[in-house]
Amino acid sequence: MWTTYFILLLLTLLLFSACSENSSNFSHSETLNDEAPLKPPKSTVGAKGWDTCSIPCDITVKLLRDEKHSICGQLQQSLLAFGRSTRKLMRDVMEEQQRALDILSNQVAELMTKVQTLSSEVQRSNTEMYGIKPVQSHGRDCSDIKDNLWQWYLKSQVEFTLSVPKTQNPPLRFSRSWADYSDGFGNLAGEHWLGLKKVFQIVNQKDTRFQLHIALVSKDDITSYASYDDFHLDNETLFYGIHLGRYAGSAGDAFRGYDQDQNQDTAPFSASDVDNDGCNPSCLLGNRTVESCSGLHNQTGWWFNQCGLANLNSSPEDTESSQKTSILWDTWRQNGVAHDIKAVTMKIRRIPTNN
Template identity: 45%
Template sequence: MVKSMMEEHQKSLDFLSNQVSELTNKVLLLNAEVLKKKNTDPFIHRPFQTHGFDCSDIKNNFGTISKAPSGIYIIQPEGTQFSFEAFCDMDYRGGGWTVLQKRIDGTIDFQRTWLDYMEGFGELSGEFWLGLRKTFCILNQKNTSFMLNIALEAEDGSQAYATYDNFWIEDEKTSFIMHVGRYFGTAGDAIRGYKKEDNQNAMPFSTYDIDNDNCYPSCFFNGTKVNSCSQHNNKSGWWFSQCGLANLNGVHRVTRGIDIAGIQWDTWKENNSIIKIKSASMKIKRTHYPFYK
């Protein structure tokens, strides 16, 4: 009798133990879901496991629930077969910006080959170039259009921006020819410049090892004979045109402590002098209205 009672008691304890274990697991799972929804993942350098076509798509999907934070997300543009990490700026001018390029402190070398600029380089949490192939995939989704924002900061801390609607690039066969629409901003339209030969709109991308800059066999820029705009700009890659007034990928003059062209947006001036730029970024966002408010 006693033995039978002890066995029944043990079965009851085992059952309760299993129930407690199951409840504990459920609590842990619920806690993980709460942390995920609140975006309080303790591993702050790990990308959020949130998929969207681009950062605008992610913002639109999460906007009705809660504000998605700025950070690294995994995106897969519509019509592509692969996903990749991208930095989404969810704070700047309404959020939803996919960052294509960021210059901050000169820790990343932007003097790179064609392959580097095509595939991308740097650290998404700091300075980087997303890559021409990835940028092409984002910009060429069906039934979408994008605006480009150039945000600039001077050595003295002053800021300016340039925005272009209907921004897109062609594919690798054309060397990623760039197209921009209407300009709006405070930094000036450096992509089109002042003269016909300054105009970088509808120009292919160039690097020091793949030259598409209209300087064949040479051209004159600011009175200097130039054979390669990339070489003239310390082996940086850009949509050069003889060589133009914009180049956000030049050597970071502030940290390198050298007097060279550096990061260029030569239509941004004060007292008729070109502003020396400390930091810059390129961001794109789906266009739902002509310009952000």
């Protein structure tokens, strides 16, 4: 557009120059006419051989000069008007483009502000949800840390805690979805569930063996335990099915129960929203029909097989309702009556491999 403007300006200057030159030529002609009057042209008509012009020549020259001056003036005015309108059009276009850029810039700034606000809210939400800072990894498991960083080894038995359902204020809620049991929940410094994903990664390392150790405490402070060698889990596509080796302990093998219908070894994990408990469509427990073992145990998650005799993820407070069960390890009994369990700890540790 600027190129057009300069071309028009150049044409205007050329026209001014041309008109000025014509004016000079006409003035020069007039001077010549004043100094040396024009002789009338020869004519074939007339008695004396001369014929006069119908319009005097000086008047004709003046008329032609005035007409050319008028045409040049009109052309100059048209060019000036066109130049002004062109400049105004260019100015309007540039102002419109600037307004559009300002609007777009404001929209981008608002969007960036919203993104930053959303990012801050997500970060704050994650901080409030987990309540703990990420911990730097120093090994594949505690035994690996002990072997490579001896100063971290503070006691003779290095263990990972799976879950610690015990009395605290307020108590940790174990009525959770599949996602929570898979990812983990709670506080590592207190009650928590480590998470099936993490446990799978730990116990399924190549050329390793792990032992599961379960410690039980009754309400009258009696203690007992059950341990299983060669503990490992299936992957998530197989619902983290549990696999237990040889049993040892004083609490009885509640995982396997007294008959095959009660055996929870190799059972897949179930939660309130993922049912793998084998009750299809329901199970008969005594004189009671059960459609969901998780529902029977207050929507908690566990390796159920037609419910079975073990569930360590219920909480002691569940006994306040007749429809809910407490921490269950039914093979730990005294005088034929199952102990009332108030706390339990599940731990895993690496054990030597057989060469």
